Amino acid sequence: MNLLEINGLTQNFGGLCALSDFSIRFEGGELTGxxxxxxxGKTTVFNLTSGFYRPSGGDIRFKGRSIVGLRPHQITGMGIARTFQNIRLWNDMTVLDNIRISQHYSMGYALWDALMRTVAYGRGEQRIHRTAMEILEALDLRRYATELPRNLPYGIQRKVEIARALSVKPSLLLLDEPAAGLNSADIQGLIQLIQWIHDTFDVAIWMIEHQMAVVMKLCSWIKVIDFGVTIAEGTPDEIQNNPDVIKAYLGDDTI
Known part of the structure; x- marks a missing residue:
């Protein structure tokens, strides 16, 4: 059984076709671009996969089950986590609370338990806190646990967002332009971080990225779309030398 299987995915917005007949398959453990x-249409693919949009056509199956029509938190609970092109942290909460709140779908107690501070509530909160601290420790972010994200350097905010996604223990991690806004030094650190996450955690990684150095360094397989249509897929070497890809990025005069 495939981890993720997308077949014939199509998305229309009014009279605009943002995505047409998109298909991809993950067996598990890949690092794909x-x-x-x-x-x-790249972010549209991620929005469909994570439940923010409902597709106009096609199917998305995760661990053998169709997830079309499920809400984002339900899809997260099944094992798909994501980051966003524009960082979406809660800036009035500490870094620790940002990690803690991401686990609300699996808190293990009811509203009554929280109101009455029952044993179930105490155990659930201890587990959530322990998981959050473990992920902060793993990503060398523990020193920022009590900081507000808005007071942190941009590169650290990116790292916190990735930590928040990892805290739900996903089987598939979607990274939407993780290098956006980073300087060259931070980008090198990001490459090392993503490779370390892939090597350390039992997680497949699917990433959108405009920084070709990041994609070519990390990904073993790359899919290319233009105007919502797949124009190429293959290894980094194959993609770099594909005339359709060169044309899409650089224009007709380059080939």
């Missing part, structure tokens, strides 16, 4: 020019 999804690239294309601005407006190609």
């Amino acid at each position: 999804l690239i294309g020019p601005n407006g190609a």
Whole structure:
């Protein structure tokens, strides 16, 4: 059984076709890239996979089950976590609380338990706190646990967002342009971090990225879309030398 299987995925917004007949398959453990020019439909693919959009056509199956129509928190609970192109941290909460709140779907107690501070509530909160501290420790973020994200450097905020996604213990991690806004030094650190996460955690990684150095360094397989249509897929070497990819990125005069 495949970890993720997408078949014939299509998304229309009014009269605009943002994505057409998109298909991909993950067996588990891959580190795969999804690239294309601005407006190609890449984030639309992630929004469909994570339940923020409902597709106009096609199917998305995760661990053998169709997830079309499920809400984002239900999909997260099944094992798909994601980050966003524009960082979405709760800036009025500490870094620790950002990690803790991401686990609300599996808190293990009811509203009554929280109101009455029952044993179930205490155990659930202890487990959530322990998991949050473990992930902060693993990603060398423990020193920032009591800080507000808005007071942290941009590169650390990116790292916190990835930590929050990892805290739900996903089987598939979607990274939407993790290098966006980072300087060259931070990008090198990000490459090392993503490789370490892939090697350390039992998680498949699917990433959108405009920084080709990041994609070519990390990904063993890359899929390319343009205007919502798949134009190529293959290894990094195959993609770099594909004339359709070169044309999509650089224009007709380059080939």
